[in-house]
Amino acid sequence: MHGIGVFVCHCGSNIAATVDVKKVVEMARLEPGVVHAEEYQYMCSEAGQERIATAIREKNLKGIVVCSCSPRMHEATFRKCAEKAGLNPYMVEIANLREQCSWIHKDIEEGTEKAVILARAAIAKVSLNTSLLPGESRVTKRALVIGGGIAGIQTALDIADAGYEVDIVEKTPSIGGKMAQLDKTFPTLDCSACILTPKMVDAAAHERINLYTYSEIEKVSGFVGDFTVDIRKKARYVNMDKCTGCGVCMEKCPSKKALSEFNSGLNNRPAIYTPFAQAIPNVPVIDPTQCTKLKTGKCGICERFCQAGAIDYTQKDEIVTRKYGAIVVATGFEIIKLDNLEEYAYSQSKDVITSLELERIMNAAGPTKGHLERLSDGKAPKNIVFVQCVGSRCDESKGKPYCSKICCMYTAKHAMLIRDKYPDVNVTVFYIDVRTPGKNFDEFYRRAVEEYGVNYVKGQVGKVAPQPDGSLLVHGVDLLDGKQLKISADMVVLAAAVEPSPSVRKIATMLTASIDTNNFLTEAHPKLRPVESPTAGVFLSGICQGPKDIPETVSQAGAAAVKVVGLLAKDKLLTNPCTAKPDELMCNGCGSCANVCPYGAISYEVKEINDHGIRENRRVAVVNSALCQGCGACTVTCPSGTMDLQGFSNRQILAEVDAICR
């Protein structure tokens, strides 16, 4: 192709410091088809884009190569710019001179040589580019929110308030999530339930919000604007329409040995239960692993006492299939298991507890009715030691490498609440650093130290040794004093690291949304697109994306909702034209491509084919371009070379390889 323009960006010093951009321009001019080449400090700026547009118009360019940053960053920018200047946007190629060249090389000669080669490959490719036109797809005006904690509730409320239908799918029997388990919230110390339960009620009462509690995502297919999702409604064994929520069944149930999930396993619950008194919906479920009737066929007491006739032992799981335009992941977190951190003696002493367990102990509706007491003997503790960073900022063989972000603040909260309510209790906090970047956060921590007399010790705990008299000897180090410490305590509270809910892996796989090494969902861009997944139509809300506290979670939930609303407000979406295209004449209908297609985009049709004058009916591959994501798996699988990816044809790729190897 004749009429190629090459635009080399300095990216300030990002590229220009390691790549001789003038040399790249010089070498590009020598490439076949290139009629224009120039460099500029910031090609993505308005002035830079204007230079490109002017060159396209004045030199009548047929295709352009922008040598700049990753296409993930600015491909869309330059395509738009080309389109405005009258060029088909798919006649633009990006040579990634930043992430794949200047940032990873130090030597300017090496960097320049590689930059020239990358530019050459892009020029070779663009000369084989063809104009492509995007198709259109419809948008289902309904959103799915996976997870009914504060993140999911807030996202759903914001979407619904903007006028769109939302379904919340929550795997436990009630919405509310972890926030419902908390006693007080920092930095204002208001009661968690008092600010959460009204939101739960709002969500349940909202005319555009539909709750699927005790339900899980089973299958996801489709794509942005048009997802089809199978939801498994687990059998509740209680008819939701009939149940009045009187609670008699829970009182009468003779099987009361199951550990209460809501109370962090500190006390028991019946086999038929709602997780907590303010549960929404206020309809119990029967835990089939605990129910005597379901296990042995004998009992039936709840059925006998239920005035409403709502108990139904024959209920089965039900799969409902629904369509959505957008999906928000709000699957939240769990705290890590402490098996690899046995030096804190969590499994060896009942008086070593996690902070979440302390929340339940401090809560008036908790297992001790809000009295601070030891779980071993019910005595009031006199010396409490808090250990921060238990499994956070930790060697990966034992815990998590990241900071869990919320522990410094909730530990300060616990310490302060205990000193306030029980002034004779000594409280010591071991910390690596106290991290309190948030509005009114540092003031809050300083109050714990200065007003409430909490003893903060910079250092870590090496061992918690249960003593014969029932006390706990905490071995630690005071780094500021340079001394080893042994502190006798009656209770040790561990600020255990948070980790994404284990269910997120399965959900991410179904959504083809990427996750990082710690199982947090990855954002489309860590700074500029923090609430979007790289998978179009999938959005992130809350801790599933990274550790965060309630104020941050609520902000992110709102941001995710706005993105969803922005998507649902559109009637049609433009589809990516870089999809697979079969050459029917060459296809022998072998089926290999359909086998490897992860999106189910390929099917087969019997068509009349005119093969050099011979007309016959043949089974040939057909691509549904709305489903095709352009991954290219079929093109490399096809034994006859029938499949080609538009915009990334085999000829184009090989031309790039040739150019690189030249």
Add this chain to the structure above:
Amino acid sequence: MKYSYYPGCTLRTKAKKLDDYARASAKALGFELEELEDWQCCGGVYPLSSDEIGSKLSSVRALNEAKVKGQELVTLCSACHHVIKRVNDDMKNVEDIRTRANNYLKLDEPYLGETEVLHFLEVLRDKVGFDEIKKKVVNPLTGRKIGAYYGCLLLRPSDIIAFDNPENPTIIEDFIRALGAEPVVYPYRNECCGGYISLKDNDLSKKMCNTVMDSAKGFEAEMLVTACPLCQYNLTKNTAGGVPVIYFTEILAEALGVKEEVDA
């Protein structure tokens, strides 16, 4: 089942009983310990200098002999186990040490860490099985309250030694339970006795040993069992008024009814 067996020097001298009881118990449990022909001292301490291979060669020779025989290598002394297991890991994973050790030894076939190293306790747990041992107990130690003393060498570094949870091990407790006795769990059972520091700074070792002993006594242990001759020495000599510290193989032999023939 036949295993290659590396007793180590201390088991020939001071800790002879550790060895004798183990051999008799193995026989009673139906497996054979075939002593390596040419074993040499393991060095007693795993050398931490990364450019040093000389002090690792004796371990490699032992490991290679087991490999040539096609057997797993069983150790008994904690220190020997620690050294040999870590050297084996070096031979498997550290290219520099592997190359230099093989260049020096000029074996018929280079040794690449193929041998499986098992501590005698691991044989009991993973090969024989504690349930099986329970069945073969003829003198159950009913009513005896016995504390396990692990020390540090058997447990750490846990990713290489891979013996048990280093902070809350249970293997010796399970072993004690299998013999019919009651295991006493006390928090300092995995703390160091001081090891060789006993020679240089005896007071320090005394302090460390007393922490262990006081804790064990506090939890009402009537005796402690260990797999390490040096721990046994330190806990016995460096504490005052402590409970007896014996080798775990002794209570095994007793429960299996073979102790008397060894003592005779």
